[in-house]
Amino acid sequence: MKRIAAIFCLVALVLTALYAIAFHLATKRLEKEEARTSANLQLFFNEQTNAAKLYFEAFVLGKSSAKSLTEFRLIHPGLFPTRYSELGIARQSRFAALPPGLKAQNTRLSGNGSLWIASRWVVDGNKLWLETLGSKAPWPRPVEVAGAPIQGLASAVPQEWLRPNDPKIGLALAPAASNDLHSRTMTLPGVADSETSPQLVLKYKIGFWTHLLIWFLALGLVMGFLRILRNRGPKRGKREIQLEEELAYLSRTYQNLSKTLRMERQKVESILNSAPDGIFTCSPSGTITTWNRSMEALTGIPSETAIGKHYRESLHIYSSGGQLLSDTFSLSFVQNKKLNLFECSLEVLNQGDGSASLFFPVSLGAAPVMLPDGTVEEVVVTVKDIRPQKAAERLRQDMQAMITHDLRSPLAAMLGYAGLVANAKTCKNEADAQKYLESLMRVGKEMLMLINNLLDWSCIEEGALFFQKESLAVAPILQETVESLGVLGKARQVSIVLDGEANDLWALTDGEKLKQILNNLITNAVKFEPPGGVVTVHAAEEGDKIRISISDHGPGIPFEDREKLFQKFSNLRKSESSGTGLGLYIVKTLTDALDGRIEVKSEAGHGSTFSVILPAMEKVEAHTQQLSLLSLVSPVSNPAN
């Protein structure tokens, strides 16, 4: 705003100055022409009518002066304050006679040369004004009246009009006539001494073309000035402007690029740091440039320590054959340009902080970051920790061996017993055969349980274990299980005793699964019970639960082994008993699935008690009724029998 105002003021100033200059020039030219302008005044007085007539004769020389003359005044100080008296004005040719009956006419001055002007006179104050009619903008400008009286004028004046004596102005010579306009005029005191000459006033207007010229000049100057204002500062060429634009474009592009680059960098960092495998990059010479979080976790070396050093200071890579690869690794990589995943061992060297160096199997891969000309700029190395994979593999192998062994062993025993029966030397009588066949059955049952456990285990692993829960009386299940394991007890000289108030107990459970749980637990108890001992199976109600406890008098389970007890493949006493180590794992899984839980009480050297706690049910009447109905119809099928 301030700037606009300043510019406006400046423009106004310049315009004014220009106008003044232009006007000055115009005035100078007029003055030059005025210098040649002359006028003559003659006052005539009619004594009969007491009227006065003024004849004025002026020569305005120069074309432009005549054209632009708008006012013409005669000033004579000391005249009577009569308002005015009309005088005739006529356009006349040069030195033409004054026409009769002078009247005010058109006062516009035109033509080249001298004019014979009659005007009106105005008495204002003590000044006599002679003015042209139709003047627009009075601008008094005294002009000295000089020169000789106009020749031939007197002849044109009517005879009755007297000519004043003074040839200079004539007015002063006229006799005073009181109360009369003219006479008063003539009796002016100032006139008599004629100290002051009457003045001729000429007024000019500035012509159209002059105005146009002035405005044109002013406009040109203003525009020039504005241009100077606009182009202030160092002068710039077209090429420079073009360069400047290019530079701005480049700067914008650069900003966008650097923003994109920052985003990309963040993205890459996020990807690197969220990768589960260790990733590091190094120069072809082996200096580490990136070290991601998984690498930190894997090696325990923070990225600040690793970056900038040669990777050999942190890692040694060995082939699966135990050969140190570190020295040739990067070289061979750069030559081959590609390195597929391969298994090797990684030694993480301690970083001088006293920690032990690590050594573990990894799967290693590398990819080059190549420049367009094919030279390797950086090497991206991925390091996958394959310890869990190796452990799983080992576990699988162990398990396979164990399963093979544990299935083969009872099968061999079964064949062995069958062989004893078949051999006449070993089977001398029926009692022998009975003995061998009982053992065969026992081993067969053990094997069946083993296979059931294996099947269940694979079902559990695959999540395909199905349950059919219903209200069941606990007693028959217990009885059946204990009876079926009688052979096992007999062979080991262990009796299995069922006690407690099992008869009225009902549970919401899956009968087959419960049998399997009990089978496993009782078999275990029998295995660990010393010969001649008793394994007790006890069932009792406990609030809204049923507790089934199996107790033995075996070696017991050390406290520190309790946690491992229910893990799969955790045969705690592997050397003393056969088994896959799946039994208790399956017991635990099945019990959990049946909304129950399992408890272990054990003391080393004083036996163990495993308790299964299951949700109890109210005795289901309908079911009982059905049972009694059945027993009425067919007394043989009564389970009590």
Next chain:
Amino acid sequence: MGKHILLVEDNSDHHFILKAHLEAEDYQVFSADNGLKALKILAKEKIDLMILDLWLPKLDGFAFLQSLRAHPEWSAIPVIITTGVERPKDILDLAGLEVGNCFTKPYEPVDVVAAVGSLLLSTAGA
């Protein structure tokens, strides 16, 4: 009663079956289900031959065999190995332990009995 045979086997079924076969051939069988028991029997009885499982509780077969071979009196007792370990002979050779025969489970009990017979014969002949 025939020769004294010490049967060291922890699996009761296998133990029972082999014992039945040996007794049918009139051998007197002494039973042990671990190395320590076997050493006790060795101290009490004169043993002509030993059938030894390599995988034993308390004192395993290898350790047992090593102490046996180091013993002045028992070092000459012929030993038949029964084991679940694959290629037990290699392992034993590696350990510098000499044995009569090796049987990998599952074996035919009759074959073991036959090996016992021939081994006893060859020792008697020697």
